[in-house]
Structure formats: C-alpha cells, structure tokens
Amino acid sequence: MGAGTEPDGSSRSDEEWERFLRESVAGVTDAPKEPSARARDVAKRLRSEPDRSLEGWRNYTPARPKRRTGWYVVGLLASLVLLAVALAPGRIVGLFGGADSSPLAAETARPTQAPPAQVAQRPTMDEPFRGSPAARWASGAAGITVPKAQAVGWMSAAEVERALARSRDFLVASSLDRAVLRGQRPEKAMALINPHQRDVQDLLKTAFRTPSEKNNPLLLFSRFQPSRTHLVGDVVKTRGRLTYREGKRGALQVTADVTFVYPVTRAGEDGDEIVRTIVRRELILSWDDPEKVITEPGTFSIVSYKYDMTNGGCGAPTGYFTPPFGTDRQTDQAGTEIDPYDRSAPVGRGESSADECQKATRS
Template sequence: MVAGRLREQDARGAKPGGWRTTASLLEREERAIRSRRRRWVFLGLPVAVALAVVAMRPSLLPGDPFGTGRSGAAVAPSPLPAETAAPTSAPDSVDPERPTLARPFAGSPALQWADGEAGIVLPKATPIGSLSKAQVAGALEQTRKLLIDANLDPATLSGGRPETALAVIDPLQTDVHGLLNTALSKPDEDHDPLWMFSRFDPAEIRLVGDVVKTRGRMTFEAGRHASVAVHADYTFVYPVVRVGEDATTEVERTIVRRVLDVELSDPAEYIVTPGKISVTRYDEEIGNSACDVYDGFLHPEFSTTEPTGVPATGPTTDPYDRSQNLDENRPVGCGVVSRT
C-alpha cells in the first residue's frame, strides 16, 4: 500500500521524501533481479570443429610440428583506440592461430584490445541536475572500481570474495547484497555469482599470464531519482589452461560481456548512502563455458577434451560482436560460439 501511494505521488510529480526513497530502492532491486534472469551463456567450440580447423591448417599447431615453415612470433597489430560508441559490426576475421602460453591472444580480435584496467576509460564528468561535477566523477569512479574488482582482480578471478565491488554498492540495497552474498557462499541456479563476477576454480583452471584483454565504454546521463545514471558495457577475454590431474599446455579463452547500470542519487533529495552507487541492472553473456553448471565458476571447454555440462541448443554467436545491445527480453539459453 505504501509503495502504491508513493507511485501515485511519482505520477503527480510530488517531491521525493524518505519513504519514497525506500520504495525507489526496492524498485531498483526488482529491476536488477529481473535483468539477471535474462542470461544467455555460450558454449565453447565443438571438438569436431576445432579439429577440422587444425586438419585444414596444420601450421596452427604450436611449434609447427609438421614442418610447414611458419614459425616465430607474429608482429603485434596496433592497439585500437578507446571505444566511444557501439561499433557498426563484429570485428573482422583474423588468422585462426592457436593460442599458446607465449601468445595467449593469438588468433583473437582481442589482441588489439587494451590490457586490463587500461581498457576502462572514464568519460569526462560534468554536472547533472543537482549533482556536482565531483559527485558525477565519484559515480563514474565507483563504477570503475566495481568493474575492476568484479572482472579483473586476481583474487576475484581465482574464486575470492570481491570485497571492493560489494563495498561500493549502497548497503541500503539489501536485496541485492543478500542475493550476491548468497551467490558467493552457496551458489546455485537461482543465486549465481557469475551474474556479476568472473571466477574460475583454482583447482581446475589458471589464467595464462597476468593480462586480461578489455574492450568497452562507459556513459552517463540524468537519472530518474535526482541522480546520475551510469551505463557500462564491457567485454573481458580470459586466456586459461587446465591445472591438476588434467594439466596441459593447451590454451583456450573464455569471453565475458557485462552490462551494468547504476545510479548515484542526490543525498539531499533521497535517503541513500552518500558516495555509494545503486545497481539498477546487471546482465551478461559468456562465451566458452559449460552449459547449466551452477557451482559459481566459469568452466572453459578445451578442444582436446569432451564437453561438460548439457548440450548446447541455442544459435551460433560471435562473442566478440559488440555492435548489438544486450536485449533484456532475449531468450535464455545456451548456444555455440563461432570463435574464441
């Protein structure tokens, strides 16, 4: 009843107050939870396809074992400028070289992407409504901290708790905090930390080197709640190898695209924690991870092993294609990636 009255006040343009603030926060949490259910996870390249590529191009094997004469490191292409708008198409095809320990991004468009944090470039802050330039800059920086800790921090990637990411989210978003805390401690299909965090099981997988390739952009505009609304859209590429009993030098890549919408409201207008951001949407697409496995970790597929998880039933998709927005109403499912 209280929420209904507050929505009526919203429609009449009534000045926001404390109780209305609480209702707005709950609406944000509801939208975030709805968004995370619309997830499309992609499966790795089938073994048969990978082996067919090698059969047609034996020179792609590390070390040139068949004496084709193509050896030595390739000249690295020039890095791309920062992304400021959605590209008009997917990246061009590149020579399908197999990644190696020495060149984990060989054969990938990500070879031209920025390394790690350098790929998260903040736009120039400007005042928005009642918020100052400094407050807007703070919202952008908090969003950047969340993205870095959730997707690039070595401790998070090896299964650790992303304390910095959790700390920038307004503690008044109790539903969001509760969901993420449960996902990190007791992951299952309805509480999956992969909705927001990139994590590998250190007993099975390790990253190759210390570079994760990053590509994306961040924008901001006036929000609905006397706020600045920040939109982040980034793709992260992780080169990995197996460890433990199945350890080999075979390198594969997992690609994760994340969309994150947050708001920072004016504390003079709303009951919020000053300097903290509220999550209004989080969404993701994952390329090359086993289907329908809900243990809280990414599970890359390798071309020399049998696939795990359930068979893929969705369409084939290019995980490097950033030209289309992630549709919140897209079907939920697991398909096949055209390249990794």
Template sequence: MSKGGASVPDEEWERFLKDAEAGGRGAPEEPSARARMVARRLREESGPPAGWRTHTPARRRGGRGWAALGVAAAVAVVVVAVGPWGIGSWFDEGDGANATPLAAESERPTGAPAREAAERPPTLDEPFRGSPAARWGDGAAGIHLPEARATGWMSRTEVAQALTRTRDFLAASSLDPAVLRGERPDRAIALINPHQSDVRSFLGKAFGAPDRENDPLLLFSRFRSSDVRPAGDVVKTRGRVTFREGERGALEVSTDITYVYPVVRAEGDSDEVARTIVRREVVMSWDDPSKIVTEPGTFSLVSYRIDTTNGGCDTYTGYLTPAFLAERTDAAAGDGAEVDPYDRSTTMEERMRETEDEGCGTATRS
C-alpha cells in the first residue's frame, strides 16, 4: 500500500490497524464498509436491510448476482456470455474509421445506442468497427468529470482534487497496460484507504487465491498475457462521475464507466479480434480525517458492481477470458436474458431487478 505515494511496509500497516482498533476518546473511527452499506440502504430502501453476510439469490444473471459480502459495502455481478451467432450478427454498428466522436456523457442516456445495417467485423486496423464504442473516448478521455463544488468537509478545490484522483484510480485499475496484461494494480491499490481491513483481506485473497467472493475483476481489468494481447493500444470508454455529501460529511463519489477491450490471441498468426466489455459502478468515500481513520489522498470503498460481456462466465481465475469464434458454440451461449452491453440507460441495479434469470445472460452485440 502507499502513504502519500510511497510504499507502506506490512508491519506499519498492521500498526495502523491496531491503533485504529484501540481507538480512544475523540479519535477518528476506522472505516467500516458494513456500516456504510447498512446506512446507505436505510437511506435508499424501504424496509429493514438484508443481513451483512446473507446472499440474495434473486435479481441475478450469471449465477452470481446481488451479494452482501464482508469485503466491501455492496458487491454485484452481471455476467454475459457471447453467443454462437454468425459474425454478421455480432458486429452491426457502422464503420468506426470515420465515426464522429460523441460528446461527453454528462447525464444518463435515455436509451441504448442505435443499431445500424452495416455488419462488418473488427480488424486489427479498426478494432472498434461495428461497435458503438467507435465513437467513444480513448482511455481516460471518455470518463466525464463534473464541475466541482464545495461539498461536505471539502472545499471546491479539494473536491476537484478528489475527482481527479478518482479518475486516476479508474485509469490505474482498468486502463493501465501493465494491469491489463495481468500485473498487480499497485498504483490503484495505493489510492484505497489502507485502514479498511475488510478490503485489505479481500485484496489479499483476490490476488492469492481468487474465488467467487474474492475476485480481482470486481475492481480491476486483467487478462492473462499468455492467452491474449491487445489489438492496438486504445481502450474505448464511456461514462461519468457524480458526487454528493455522504456519511459524516464525507465526499461520496459514484462512478459508472463502460470499458471496451479489443484483443487477439497471444499465440499464432490469427488476426481475429474479439472484444470484451466491462461496465463497473464503483462508489467511494473521501472521508474527513477528523472523523474516519484514513490516509491523505486515499478513499474508502463503499460499493462496487460489475457487468462483463465476453469475459468468462462463472470462472474465477482472476482474469478476463474472452472467447473467439471457435469457442462460440451453442453450448457457450448464455441461458439467461438478452443484454445489450452498450445500453447505459439504466443503472446496473435496475438491470438486475429486471430479471430473475439464473445462468449467464446473452449479449445482443459486441
């Protein structure tokens, strides 16, 4: 972990946690992801909140769905499988080479991107051809930041800095070339409050022995470099960041970003391009250090949700595992509801409420 950008030894981190546990009269509190989840649900839902370590099996696609875990406040997963269709039905959204860039997404769209008649697959020269992402921003440029204003314990200038650091985390977790090829996302982790012991436990398990409840893909985009390599040096992004005053006067920042990763096989001379689409909603709290135990320049995780298309279904290897045409068989198709991975008109929570399906959903396009 880091302290002001420098590495913090494990023994010092342990001392931080022990000090936080010891507490003291008037001392800041250690951030509790469990408490944040309960408080948020009490504000936003009617009726009593679900138990912290209970699983709500409804509202799910991909066999994982809504889960309240002892890792962070609220974790949700949507998994969408690729279909066995012919290549023409997979790619159907224009050329991409001469596409007019879209304006930044400043508010939630009212519907899914329009479909066009063209049905040409992507190529190494045009890896986003046939996709709405052809008109999206490149990398961090597609992540829209709102105008800062004084909120909670932060001044306007401090809010602007927190928003910039928020985008830094998104870039370090989902756009960094080293992270994409499977390396540990140290720069991203350094921005997470080291005093969140449940998150630290999650990260240790996720990168040591990933499983259903401790999957690094919930926060980080990673491919196994022995399997695939990038098709070009651009990741297309679209999304926005919003903020409000949170618990104890904190700045609560919500992010909703869709990333489109074109890849090719790592071995052989195949020039077939496959795309993996990842949408993440991450909510973070920039806490008042006089009330919450934190480190300067770090945030506490409140919740995170993920929606993946062509990234693997019910696989817990810690890596996204895109399928190519040869793997797209009838058996590989999703058995859940059809999902348009480019439709950003609803929140991920709303998408989960729309279906009670078990198994993987089926993407309508890539």
C-alpha cells in the first residue's frame, strides 16, 4: 500500500504525500487540504451513481398523476345530446339523421330526379315547412331564377332583360301577392296581359264572377277564401326558373316553370293543423313585335297555361283553393298520385274535378 490511500482504493504517489506533509508543517496557505471523510464518502457515492449527478434538487419536478378529463367531457356531451333530443326531437333528427338544411342553389335547368325523402316531421306554426323539401327552397321571388338576357328576335338584350323582369313580376302579382292570396282580384297581374288577346280577356271577365272548369281563375292565379283558410306566416316557398327563345314572328317567348308551396290552416280555429297546398305552374308568354301583332307596350300574350295542384281541394270550381282539413282530407285519398316536389317530370293538367283529384305522395 502506498503512502496515502483514497477512499476508492487509489493511492497517492510518495512524492505527493511527502509534499503534503512538508507544506502542512510549513503552513503554506494554498497547501492542498485532505478531503474530510464525509466529503470522500459523498464523492464515492456520486461516482457510483453517475446518472443522478446531473440532476439538482432545485430543478426536480415530481411526476403528476394523469387526469382522465376525456371521459368526463364525453359524458357531459352525451348528457347534453340526450337532453336536446328530449326537448326537440325533430330538430335533432334533422341534424343527425342525414337531412341537409342548407339552402339549395338556384335552379338553372330541369332537375333529373325528385328531391330525396325527408325525415317525417309535422309542420308547426313557427316552422310551417318543417319536414318538407321546400324548407331548403328560397322564399318568394328569390326562388324564381331569371337567366342572363341576350338579344332575341325583335328585342335587344336590354329589352329582353326588361321583358324577363316583367314576366317574373307577373308571377309575383298572380301567385305571391298577399292581397291576391287572400282572395282579392289580381289587378296588377291582369294589367300585364295583352288587352287585345280576346280568349284570355273572356276568361278573366267570367272567371271571378262565375268560375267553371273552363273559366277558372286558378288557371292563372293563386287564391284562398279568407273566411275558410288562413295563410301561415308571411313566407311562400318557391322553386323554378324562366327560360326564353325566339317564338313566332320574331317574338320573345318566355316559359315560366315554378312550384309554389302555401302553408295554410283552417280559419277561425286555434288548432295547429297545417296543410301545405302545392301548385306547380307552367306558363308560356309571348312578347310580340307591335309591328306584327296588335298589343300594348309592356304587355304580353299568353300562349299556354297548365298547372299541377295538390291539397287544394276537389269538386266543382269555386275560384279558390280549398285545402282539406280534418276528416275532409279523406276525400283527397282517391285519384292520381303525384309527387308535388318532383320537378324532373313535365307539368300536367292539374285541374281537380268531382271525378278526380291529384293525390300528393308527400306534402
């Protein structure tokens, strides 16, 4: 064993030990000091645990228990969903049942198929279009698409644009005007019809006074009898479009194909029964060249008119739509079935008579 031994068993050289003794006796201030026993013990322990030597007690962070917050959040959300289903099941079904409630884009061409089936939901006074494809349709004139105008026949592009706007004005005045819907005469709409068109003027003279199968105001106008039927809310849903081409003698021929959905309830009752009367009209209007046809400025001639109607009543014409309520709805269970929201098929002649009604497959 050498002259000095370290705690770990290593030895100092004889020269270092002699130097240590000599400088200690001489009292040299910077003489090396022999480590204390405790210091040597600590040094030995640190060397035997090198991984711990870099970790100071001041920067030590104890491990925290993991919080299981995820399950609490999931449970809370599930509880809220169950509560919402209990309070408003219809809306939740609409949100999560695959029904899309976003507004439809404007119709620019005839669709290739009927709208998809909706979740069965009863309409309410606050949501009269609930459970219907019309819930996604635009309201009023906004649902009638007007194409870009170009010069046609005797009309310039600017004149075609004005004629298209007035054609839509006729649809608004005949099928959306609130006064007309409540049974008043459609004066604004009639003012747009060529006063020299004899057959249509004869219809207008007799239709409101003595309505019949041949002279029925419902051929051109939408009207409800206020003593029997009340409109629900201020909105009528619409979907359709105008198209145009050159007609006879260079005339501008405008075709309007529009579906109107009217939510109504029985007048004089506080019940919540709502019926949707659905009317699809197809009108062909001719804006004639005044040099070739006798007409008045700003008016058109009616080439043809036809419509499909459901939930508007059966039997002899009265000049008004007569939606069926309560037990009267059983009367409309016979007749030709029609999907009133299917705009992919051509418009038929939807006049209801005592012998046949149009039965809606959905409303």
